[in-house]
Amino acid sequence: MTDQTPDRFSFSISATDGKARTGLIQMKRGDIRTPAFMPVGTAATVKALKPETVRKTGADIILGNTYHLMLRPGAERVARLGGLHKFMNWHRPILTDSGGYQVMSLSDLRKLTEEGVEFRSHLDGSKHMLTPERSMEIQRLLGSDIVMAFDECPRADQPRDVIASSMEMSMRWAKRSRDGFDSGEEHASRSALFGIQQGALDQELRKRSADALTDIGFDGYAIGGLAVGEGQEAMFATLEFAPDQLPHDRPRYLMGVGKPDDLVGAVERGVDMFDCVLPSRSGRNGQAFTWNGPINLRNARFAEDQQPLDSRCSCDTCATYSRAYLHHLVKSQEILGAMLMTEHNIAFYQQLMQAMRDAIQIGKFKEFAAKFRSDYFSK
Incomplete structure (x- = not known):
């Protein structure tokens, strides 16, 4: 595993107030002040804004989407063109998601196995296979600064045994993601890898997930499987325990959230990072x-x-x-x-x-x- 060094990735907490914390992530392409909101640049663009405008708003980091970029223009093409930062003229940190959520949202077009997910493109119907190893390779080709482990994100209303089985597979995929990330030594020497906690609304399943991720070891930890229709009350109830299950000295990232009042409530419960399409879509x-x-x-x-x-x-x-x-x-x-x-x-x-x-x-x-x-x- 690559050592955590200040010129690659470091996280420090400068103040706390209750569970709320403020601090700094330091990376080679720039600092990220936390709590942080990452504008979503799904297809290598925050829709309707030039990158310099996004930076002028105060954003330290943006999010790119592995699923969409692998389909168009293609990760290999982006790599040939110098990587995602050069391609879109954004020279600060970029976090790329793993593609798992988008594959889940297209469940009628997918086939899920232990190996990964076979799916058809929503663009042209072409067949693709996304595995933990391929997700790491795509994010390496894109040149992202924060790489997300590949996971499955089941709906919270599924039976508990289905959620448990999905979580356990995601933890096996997390280990494969860790190994795949570390195999790209040059990229791993300047970027970070985050694991994703799953378990829907279940405290015991989330604890098992957090323990498994901590055993593997990641630079930061995301709270996945929320903001997928369960409602704010249930989300906040889960956030009463989920962040505390994760390592205190690493960033905690709540994926896909949310409305301004969601952000305040989540920071209140110990979350450090957010992304959501809501401000640009609205x-x-x-x-x-x-x-x-x-x-x-x-x-x-x-x-x-x-x-x-x-x-x-x-x-x-x-x-x-x-x-x-x-x-x-x-x-x-x-x-x-x-x-x-x-x-x-x-x-x-x-x-x-x-x-x-x-x-x-x-x-x-x-x-x-x-x-x-x-x-x-x-x-």
Whole structure:
């Protein structure tokens, strides 16, 4: 196993407040402040934004999608073109997911075995095989900085024995992912590997998963299998114990989450990293997130509203354009509307993360969370 060194990957916690923590991940391509929100660049782009705009919002790291990139343009092609960072002109850290969740979401097109998952492309129906070893190879070809172990993500409403069997297979895949990652010595010498805890909503299964992952040894640990339809109450109930089951001195990453109030509640319970398509997808569909809750710019009441989207937001969209203009762009389906709305939403998420980091640092996170919820749900 590659030694953990500061020039490859290190994580330090600078302050805690209850279970909430703030700290720093250090990697060769730059530092990542935690709690961190990673904008999702599914197909080597955060939709509607240039990479330099994403960075200007305050993002330290973005997420790329192994499943989509392996199908188009292809991992081997990206490698020939100099790797994902050069290809998309983003020169800070990139985390790539393993492809497991996307394969699960296309379950009607897949065949699952101990070896891996055989599936047909949603693009052209071509047949592919994704295994832990192939997932590591694809992420190596992409040149990602944080690599995710390959896993299966079952629905939380499955019978317990099905969830247990799936979790146990994911742990076997985690070991194969570790071995496959380490075999790529040059890539492993400058990148990190995260394991993924599974077990749905079951405390005992998640403990078994956490113990198995810890025995294998990873640079960081993700909490998988949540935000897949179980609802916020059940997710928070699981987060009361799941982060505590993972090593305290490593980052904890809650995959695919979520709404602003999800982020605050998860940080409250000890989570350090997040990703979600919600801010960019909502922006393209006319929804803006604000400190006073989400607003729908399609609504006619904004047609002559000369206020900024959010008077407390420091992004360029809020500094320059009125709600009335954004309403016009959204209603007219102008591309600029999607660009400006997405920029605001990503910036808002980054401002939220910074506010949480600041509150934890001074020991005022409980007060911050109460004030946030009061304002956010004021309508």
